[in-house]
Amino acid sequence: MSHLVKENVQVKDTLIVEEVQSAVRPLLEIKNLSKSFTGVQALNDVSLQIQQGEIRALLGENGAGKSTLIKVLTGVYPRDGGEILLDGSLINASDSGHAQRLGISTVYQEVNLIPTMSVMENLTLQHQEKTFGLISWKKAEIRARELLAQVGLEIDPLRQLDTYSIAIQQLVAIARALSTQAKMLILDEPTASLDSDEIKQLFDLMERLKSEGLGIIFVTHFLDQVYSITDSITVLRNGECIGTFKTAELTRSDLVSHMVGKSLEDLAPTAHDHSIKRERTELLQLNNVGKQRYLQPLDLSIAAGEIVGVAGLLGSGRTELCELAYGSVKPDQGEVTLGKHSLTKSSLRRAIQVGMGYCPEDRKQDGIVAELSVRENMILALQASKGWWSPISMAEQQNLVEEMIHRLAIKTPDMDKPIGELSGGNQQKVILARWLITHPALLILDEPTRGIDIGAHHEIIQIIKELCEQGMGLLVASSELEELVMFAHRVVVMKDHHKVSELHGDEVSEQAILRTIAS
Amino acid sequence: MKKNNFLHKHQKTLAPLLSLVLIILVTASITPGFLSIKIVDGHLFGSLLDILHRATPTALVALGMAVVIGTRGIDLSVGAVIAISGAVTAVLTVNTDFPVWLVVLCALGTGVVCGLWNGILVSVFNIQPIVATLILMVAGRGIAQMITEGQIVTFHSDVLDAIGNGYFLAFPIRVWIAIGMIVLTVLVMRKTALGLFIEAVGANVRASRLVGIEARLLVLSAYVFSGFCAAMSGIILAADIRGADANNAGLWLELDAILAVVLAGASLAGGRIYLLLTIVGVLIIQTLTTAILTSGLPAQYNLVVKATIILAVLLIQSPKTRQWLSGFFSKNKNAGKSSAGEASTDKRSAKP
Numbered sequence: 078m079s080h081l082v083k084e085n086v087q088v089k090d091t092l093i094v095e096e097v098q099s100a101v102r103p104l105l106e107i108k109n110l111s112k113s114f115t116g117v118q119a120l121n122d123v124s125l126q127i128q129q130g131e132i133r134a135l136l137g138e139n140g141a142g143k144s145t146l147i148k149v150l151t152g153v154y155p156r157d158g159g160e161i162l163l164d165g166s167l168i169n170a171s172d173s174g175h176a177q178r179l180g181i182s183t184v185y186q187e188v189n190l191i192p193t194m195s196v197m198e199n200l201t202l203q204h205q206e207k208t209f210g211l212i213s214w215k216k217a218e219i220r221a222r223e224l225l226a227q228v229g230l231e232i233d234p235l236r237q238l239d240t241y242s243i244a245i246q247q248l249v250a251i252a253r254a255l256s257t258q259a260k261m262l263i264l265d266e267p268t269a270s271l272d273s274d275e276i277k278q279l280f281d282l283m284e285r286l287k288s289e290g291l292g293i294i295f296v297t298h299f300l301d302q303v304y305s306i307t308d309s310i311t312v313l314r315n316g317e318c319i320g321t322f323k324t325a326e327l328t329r330s331d332l333v334s335h336m337v338g339k340s341l342e343d344l345a346p347t348a349h350d351h352s353i354k355r356e357r358t359e360l361l362q363l364n365n366v367g368k369q370r371y372l373q374p375l376d377l378s379i380a381a382g383e384i385v386g387v388a389g390l391l392g393s394g395r396t397e398l399c400e401l402a403y404g405s406v407k408p409d410q411g412e413v414t415l416g417k418h419s420l421t422k423s424s425l426r427r428a429i430q431v432g433m434g435y436c437p438e439d440r441k442q443d444g445i446v447a448e449l450s451v452r453e454n455m456i457l458a459l460q461a462s463k464g465w466w467s468p469i470s471m472a473e474q475q476n477l478v479e480e481m482i483h484r485l486a487i488k489t490p491d492m493d494k495p496i497g498e499l500s501g502g503n504q505q506k507v508i509l510a511r512w513l514i515t516h517p518a519l520l521i522l523d524e525p526t527r528g529i530d531i532g533a534h535h536e537i538i539q540i541i542k543e544l545c546e547q548g549m550g551l552l553v554a555s556s557e558l559e560e561l562v563m564f565a566h567r568v569v570v571m572k573d574h575h576k577v578s579e580l581h582g583d584e585v586s587e588q589a590i591l592r593t594i595a596s
Numbered sequence: 597m598k599k600n601n602f603l604h605k606h607q608k609t610l611a612p613l614l615s616l617v618l619i620i621l622v623t624a625s626i627t628p629g630f631l632s633i634k635i636v637d638g639h640l641f642g643s644l645l646d647i648l649h650r651a652t653p654t655a656l657v658a659l660g661m662a663v664v665i666g667t668r669g670i671d672l673s674v675g676a677v678i679a680i681s682g683a684v685t686a687v688l689t690v691n692t693d694f695p696v697w698l699v700v701l702c703a704l705g706t707g708v709v710c711g712l713w714n715g716i717l718v719s720v721f722n723i724q725p726i727v728a729t730l731i732l733m734v735a736g737r738g739i740a741q742m743i744t745e746g747q748i749v750t751f752h753s754d755v756l757d758a759i760g761n762g763y764f765l766a767f768p769i770r771v772w773i774a775i776g777m778i779v780l781t782v783l784v785m786r787k788t789a790l791g792l793f794i795e796a797v798g799a800n801v802r803a804s805r806l807v808g809i810e811a812r813l814l815v816l817s818a819y820v821f822s823g824f825c826a827a828m829s830g831i832i833l834a835a836d837i838r839g840a841d842a843n844n845a846g847l848w849l850e851l852d853a854i855l856a857v858v859l860a861g862a863s864l865a866g867g868r869i870y871l872l873l874t875i876v877g878v879l880i881i882q883t884l885t886t887a888i889l890t891s892g893l894p895a896q897y898n899l900v901v902k903a904t905i906i907l908a909v910l911l912i913q914s915p916k917t918r919q920w921l922s923g924f925f926s927k928n929k930n931a932g933k934s935s936a937g938e939a940s941t942d943k944r945s946a947k948p
């Protein structure tokens with residue numbers, strides 16, 4: 078029976094390159110895994126196999142289902158359907174601790190150790206060495222040293238964990254993950270906060286673990302790393318498994334096409350008007366602006382009535398560029414000017430007063446103040462720039478808010494409803510309105526259409542175009558190329574936290590952007 | 597339908613008010629004469645007046661506490677600040693020739709300094725509010741004892757007497773002071789944008805920063821305000837007993853104040869605060885205390901009965917209970933059509 082199922086899978090996924098040794102029993106086998114959250118299919122019939130001693134990259138854009146897959150695999154979420162086999166036997170982890178006892182260990186991007194405990198305590202937290210039922214710290218120390226040696230670390234296990242660098246902490250986390258005779262190791266974006274030497278240290282360790290027969294799933298956004306360490310690649314998109322490929326046989330442009338769901342050939346250059354009609358008056362100027370471990374220095378200028386798009390894969394530095402331009406993260410080099418005002422060192426309030434606005438990517442965390450009303454959320458930026466002692470009168474507030482609700486077609490029963498109770502699209506419009514009533518010269522939008530329904534999506538793009546026609550400068554970061562190409566006069570392409578290219582006028586096309594990202 | 601909407605919209609406001617009315621009515625039915633108010637020498641007298649009189653120190657402290665809780669903080673030191681400002685009032689009155697206004701100003705100034713201390717620890721050094729204010733909570737009574745040199749300092753001053761027990765226009769002067777302070781606070785919080793900023797910072801500090809609201813100064817001034825309110829309360833309490841008792845003045849008052857803010861529907865996680873309802877909360881607590889004392893219940897039952905009734909009020913207000921209650925009512929009507937979401941969609945679909 079199970080043999081039959083396996084054959085079905087093979088036939089169905091014709092894209093899948095023949096497994097390296099299909100005769101050998103795979104270490105991990107995932108069959109037809111499905112998972113949905115209230116109406117959203119997060120994983121749809123995903124199947125994959127991983128062999129012993131294989132490093133598999135798991136790639137996909139935001140919302141592709143990578144973290145859901147990992148969480149289902151490790152029992153954090155219960156699955157709706159499908160089977161997981163480890164070493165040929167069915168497993169059904171009930172939580173991540175159980176998964177670890179079964180042999181699947183996970184190391185997350187944010188080190189989930191306890192920073193104020195010693196390295197030794199962290200390493201032995203799940204299983205204490207005991208003598209006569211009491212913890213033996215002597216044995217624990219010996220055990221800790223063994224585990225550290227396993228990942229090639231020579232550090233003092235008695236020192237507090239947070240006295241070590243993030244890279245060392247990451248390795249300690251791996252040591253702990255290996256402490257339970259792991260067969261599968263899942264590394265979820267372990268390199269996001271590491272520098273190149275530290276990454277090399279991590280890769281050396283991965284190579285060693287691989288030679289010891291461990292299977293490794295490696296989630297990352299850095300394509301260079303994918304090509305330097307992994308044996309094979311599984312691409313997810315919108316909860317579906319697009320395919321599994323040998324790393325050596327998959328070109329970068331094909332990989333990017335699979336990830337974003339568009340092939341270069343499909344994309345005939347579309348006729349959009351990318352020229353600016355008015356005379357160029359510079360607004361925002363970034364002059365060699367950068368920050369260590371955050372964004373490589375770059376130049377950028379935006380003129381009045383111009384929309385500059387920021388493209389790039391997830392984690393490429395789109396949001397970082399927006400934050401530095403707005404000033405919510407201060408650069409450690411370079412200069413930011415808006416018109417004739419230097420903003421390099423000024424407060425956000427000052428930046429807003431001279432005409433900046435910023436709709437952040439994470440609407441819930443950084444945008445809305447959920448329990449305040451639509452009205453209060455909308456006037457917040459204007460009021461903040463005026464200061465608390467010069468309040469906007471209630472009549473004026475109501476006028477402004479009423480006008481915006483009408484202009485942006487915000488659906489809310491009344492303006493005093495807490496914004497947290499509105500839909501995502503309407504929340505986004507309120508945040509947009511928050512900035513529009515400050516009459517900004519330059520508006521920065523990070524993923525303005527993320528997580529909102531189709532109708533609102535279209536409306537927001539329309540609003541962006543109108544604002545531009547009225548002479549506003551816009552910097553729009555988006556993972557949706559189709560959308561960027563529709564309105565951007567220029568597109569900055571980001572990759573691995575630096576600006577790789579800037580496409581002007583007629584060069585702006587999905588094809589060109591994809592090619593630049595892949596190059 | 598319309599009435600139902602009104603009820604739903606003001607459910608949060610109505611709960612504490614109804615609780616207060618209920619407690620007063622129940623007490624009145626147990627204790628004869630509880631509601632009666634007499635006029636003697638042009639002054640109002642009666643249990644209800646007594647409640648107002650006794651509630652003033654807590655009301656002032658709760659006002660400051662509400663603002664601090666709005667910033668996602670808490671001020672445990674208010675009881676100690678009461679002791680300090682009381683001690684300053686007493687010692688300056690006894691030992692110096694300072695005019696009364698200067699004595700009061702010095703006492704208020706001490707409160708401001710205490711608030712500044714708390715505020716700096718919280719907003720500049722980023723110490724968790726509960727820990728930061730715990731320091732002054734412990735040290736404050738010690739400081740007060742040092743000021744009074746371990747004695748209960750008694751004093752005599754006509755003006756302070758008036759503040760403690762005098763009458764003006766039929767009401768106790770201290771009630772007028774509290775009313776003045778409440779009105780002033782509500783005006784400053786709601787007629788300037790200060791209240792909005794404090795609630796925004798308390799509810800989402802990251803989003804507030806991104807729109808240019810500097811949390812640091814706001815949080816600092818919240819603690820200063822709380823210190824000021826506590827000092828006022830301390831002066832009134834000292835004036836009431838014509839003396840400063842460093843050990844017992846304002847003891848555990850911080851807990852009553854926090855309770856009042858919570859009874860008003862605020863969350864200790866910051867955000868929305870309700871100043872007037874906080875005062876209602878204070879009145880609930882004071883009414884209970886007075887009611888239990890006048891009901892002839894043995895004194896040892898006082899605390900347990902008070903805690904039980906407050907627990908009942910909090911349970912009535914909890915979202916879980918409300919959810920359960922509204923589920924119960926809608927079931928009685930017709931298959932769940934009276935909830936807010938339904939009502940608002942009705943409205944929306946009716947528009948176009």
